[in-house]
Amino acid sequence: MGAADAMISSTPFITVAFTGWLVTLLTRRPDAQGRLRYALARRTSCKDLIEALGVPHTEVGSLWLGEGREIPFSHIPRANELLTVCPHQPPVDLSRPSLLRPALLAKPRFLADANVAKLARKLRMCGFDTAYDPGWHDAALAGLAASQERILLSRDRGLLKRGKVHFGLLIREEAPARQLGEVLHFFGLAGALRPYSRCIRCNGELAPVAKEEILPLLEPLTRRYYHAFQRCRGCGQIYWPGSHRQEMTRFLSTLRHYQPLPY
Ligand SMILES: [Zn+2]
Structure with a gap:
């Protein structure tokens, strides 16, 4: 065995298994079971490790070690461990604490990134408290999500990886009406619509x-x-x-026919 081989074989590795739709977010190709070998070059938390592989922490519903011990994002993996990363299973209730998100959200309030501006308008039309301003850049959005305890909605994975963002959702649908379906399905809010209760322009009541x-x-x-x-x-x-009645009628009918994405 040469010196280079000895170096490679002594590098500690862990195995990370991604399940469900999270596999589609990976920046490296996993094996058929969604597994990747990850070299532990330095001390790193599960959160940083998962995000280095392409998956924002907001998209992770639960995290498991070995044969079934649930662990938090702060866990520091050791050599030869098996880490299983599972997506959320809608409907997601953020008013119930979990190991990954011990902080609670009393009720869902949203913050929309500029890349989902039309979704913000539709959420307001349905009566959901949704902060939005096209001038807010990434640092401002992450800060507001933390200080106002809002769920950050974005199509930008980098933004959702920020440590300040505790609650977020990576919007996968393209069309704004389907994005609304995606959010309502994910958080189980289809029965919580209050049309004509909130201003579409400024989010006021x-x-x-x-x-x-x-x-x-x-x-x-x-x-x-x-x-x-x-x-x-x-x-x-x-x-x-x-x-806005026509617009409302149109997207309420879209919602009725909405087929949820796989999780
Ligand atoms: Zn207003």
């Missing part, structure tokens, strides 16, 4: 307002045909049943 109070602001036809109005507590935008 809507409150009923008397027609007489806003009469000068209404177009003649709206004034004639509509009698129930709401006003945004944030920006003052006026809403009535006719506004």
